Amino acid sequence: xxxxxxxxxxxxxxxxxxxxxxxxxxxxxxxxxxxxxxxxxxxxxxxxxxxxxxxxxxxxxxxxxxxxxxxxxxxxxxxxxxxxxxxxxxxxxxxxxxxxxxxxxxxxxxxxxxxxxxxxxxxxxxxxxxxxxxxxxxxxxxxxxxxxxxxxxxxxxxxxxxxxxxxxxxxxxxxxxxxxxxxxxxxxxxxxxxxxxxxxxxxxxxxxxxxxxxxxxxxxxxxxxxxxxxxxxxxxxxxxxxxxxxxxxxxxxxxxxxxxxxxxxxxxxxxxxxx
Numbered sequence: 001x002x003x004x005x006x007x008x009x010x011x012x013x014x015x016x017x018x019x020x021x022x023x024x025x026x027x028x029x030x031x032x033x034x035x036x037x038x039x040x041x042x043x044x045x046x047x048x049x050x051x052x053x054x055x056x057x058x059x060x061x062x063x064x065x066x067x068x069x070x071x072x073x074x075x076x077x078x079x080x081x082x083x084x085x086x087x088x089x090x091x092x093x094x095x096x097x098x099x100x101x102x103x104x105x106x107x108x109x110x111x112x113x114x115x116x117x118x119x120x121x122x123x124x125x126x127x128x129x130x131x132x133x134x135x136x137x138x139x140x141x142x143x144x145x146x147x148x149x150x151x152x153x154x155x156x157x158x159x160x161x162x163x164x165x166x167x168x169x170x171x172x173x174x175x176x177x178x179x180x181x182x183x184x185x186x187x188x189x190x191x192x193x194x195x196x197x198x199x200x201x202x203x204x205x206x207x208x209x210x211x212x213x214x215x216x217x218x219x220x221x222x223x224x225x226x227x228x229x230x231x232x233x234x235x236x237x238x239x240x241x242x243x244x245x246x247x248x249x250x251x252x253x254x255x256x257x258x259x260x261x262x263x264x265x266x267x268x269x270x271x272x273x274x275x
Contacts, residue, residue, distance in 0.1 A: 149188025189217020
C-alpha cells in the first residue's frame, strides 16, 4: 500500500482509527473457546463489525507467539482474511523487531513477503544497518519506536544526547537514512505535550499513536499538534474496543466503541477542513 492510498482511505472513511488485535484467550468470550481457532474467530468477528470505521489493524505478534504454532497460524489466518476481504485496510505487524542487517532482512521478508503485512514496528537501538533492510521494501512501511506510551518510556528516550533528547536524536537521525520516506514513527498518546516539538522534526511523516483509551491518552490533545494536512496520524485503540464486552454481543460492542472514536475523528477532520 502507498501512502497516498492510505490517505485516500482516511478521507473516504473520515477516520484515522487503528484497532489493535491483541487477543488474550483469558479475555475473549467463553463461547468462542469451543471453536477450532478461537483467536481467529474473535478477530474475524471484530474485523467484520468494524472494518468500515477503521483504516488499520495492528496485531501484536506477542499475543500470538505466546500460543506457539497454533497462535502463529491464527495470525496467518487473520492477515490473509484481511488481505483477501478488506485489501484497502492498512495492516501493521506490531513485532518491534530489530537486529543486525542480515537478520533484519529475514524479519522483513517474514512480515512483508510471507505474511504480506503493509508495515512492521521496529526498534531503533541498533542503528541504521538494522533498520534499512526493512526500508528497502517498496510500498512497505517501517514504523520506528520513537517516544513510547509506557511508564518507563522516558527512562532512556528522555535522556539528553548532544543537546537533544534521545527520542529527538532518533527522529533526526532516522530521516537521514536510505528510503526514509518509508518511515513512520511510534509516539505515545500519553506524551501529547511532546507532539509540537516532534512535528518540527518530522512534519510530514505518519505517526502511529498508541495509548488512547485504556492507557489514558486523549485524542483531542494528540490532534492539537500532531495533525497534518494529510492527517499524518494513526490512532490505535486495543483493549478499549476489542474487550468492550466478553459476552456474545462482543462484536457489536466493539463496533459501538469504534464508532464513537470514528465520529470524534470525523468532527476533528471537518473542523480542520481536512475532509
